[in-house]
Amino acid sequence: QVQLQESGPGLVKPSETLSLTCTVSGGSMSNYYWSWVRQPPGKGLEWIGYIYADGYTNYSPSLESRVVMSIDTSKNQFSLKLTSVTAADTALYYCARPKSCTNISCWGLDYWGQGILVTVSS
Amino acid sequence: IQMSQSPSSVSASVGDRVTITCRASQGIRSWLSWYLQKPGKAPQLLIYAASSLESGVPLRFSGAGSGTDFTLTISSLQPEDFGTYYCQQGSTFPFTFGPGTKVDI
Numbered sequence: 001q002v003q004l005q006e007s008g009p010g011l012v013k014p015s016e017t018l019s020l021t022c023t024v025s026g027g028s029m030s031n032y033y034w035s036w037v038r039q040p041p042g043k044g045l046e047w048i049g050y051i052y053a054d055g056y057t058n059y060s061p062s063l064e065s066r067v068v069m070s071i072d073t074s075k076n077q078f079s080l081k082l083t084s085v086t087a088a089d090t091a092l093y094y095c096a097r098p099k100s101c102t103n104i105s106c107w108g109l110d111y112w113g114q115g116i117l118v119t120v121s122s
Numbered sequence: 123i124q125m126s127q128s129p130s131s132v133s134a135s136v137g138d139r140v141t142i143t144c145r146a147s148q149g150i151r152s153w154l155s156w157y158l159q160k161p162g163k164a165p166q167l168l169i170y171a172a173s174s175l176e177s178g179v180p181l182r183f184s185g186a187g188s189g190t191d192f193t194l195t196i197s198s199l200q201p202e203d204f205g206t207y208y209c210q211q212g213s214t215f216p217f218t219f220g221p222g223t224k225v226d227i
Contacts (some may be wrong), residue, residue: 044208044219044220044221044222045165045208045210045219046219047210047216047217047218047219049216058215060215060216061216062216094164096164098212099167099170101212104214104215105153105212105213105214106153106212106217107153107155107170107171107212108155108156108157108167108169108170108176108210108212109155109157109165109167109210110167110170110176112164112165112166113164114163114164115164
């Protein structure tokens, strides 16, 4: 059974960088597009982007200038960095895995972490 | 691609048939998934490829549609089905979610 677990600071100051790591257990990282999704308190879901096992990335255009994802398959981990954060970046951040993807399309997210609340505040 | 859902909320009784509609702003073929999110929990995948039931999901859930118009139907609502339902398109990145439909029992 694949399990995902987010880790990182729960509080980040405005203008600083949000850094999160997702640790994957119970399965291989190969051949999957590992994703980050966020949800502001009381609001809907936003797919931030994904990273493939070989390091290929695709980021949402609304966040592309501030997002960097990386992957370390030897540690079974992938990471998210979001720079220059503001209060609008306060959200529950989930790491997740789509069932499968072609080169441009993906089926649904079948495995999710429990989520980590990141608050941007001084 | 913008996703819309209707209704935004629904109150129903145990045993009721409930249908939620999702519409995409452009054609997405069958790249449509449905999720249920309960308070304080991560979303749970119910349906993928518009009509394929995810493993372990009860048979009372079904999905239909292709192109721009899709439906999720719960044939006989159960107490554990309360929560917010989201549709999501996986056709073209950035993949986008609908605004959600809150189901109260």
